[in-house]
Amino acid sequence: MAVVFLAVIMGAWFYPFLGFFIPLCMLLGIGVGLFRGRKWCDWFCPRGSFYDVAVSPFSRKKGIPSLLRKTSFRVGMLFLLMLIMITQLIRLWPDLHKIGMLFATLLTVTTVLGVILGILFHSRSWCSICPIGTITALINKNKYPLKIDAKSCIDCGRCEQVCPIELAPHKLKSCDIELIRQKDCLSCNLCIKACPKQSLSRQIK
16 A cells, blocks of 8 residues: 555656545545544555555654644644645636646645654654544544453553554553543554453454
């Protein structure tokens, strides 16, 4: 998927119609979000895969800034990017060539921003403010929450270390919290595989 992403982002500048790959990904991300939350953001998302492969080796791994996790900031970014896209679509309609270039430009600019954030902080920092990630987190009905056995959990932190977006299931365990309903969870199950005590599992309704 990282290779596909590179091919699209470079090719769209020469063949603008490749830019329509972006709204397709947006629709797929939201569609998957209706049933599986942010599962699309795992490795299905081409840009997320690109950050994992190309940015992670150069990341300072300082952690995703708390500001990028705030709902108000994320919704603000969503509104701003959607406003820019919609106003430009109205201005350029019905020239599909220019609209394709618009998508290519938006993809390039936001990807460069994501690379900068990824190097300075964490490779998946952009995923915290990605418009589609925010939308899917808001509509996520938590159909597949994590289940934690608080008694066997030893707070080793392995779940947080392997999580692509630095969620920390072990910090949420308590006697009265059994199901962890983190709306930003990518359902990648890396935390389940990494847990040395098998304290985590996926609750499926």
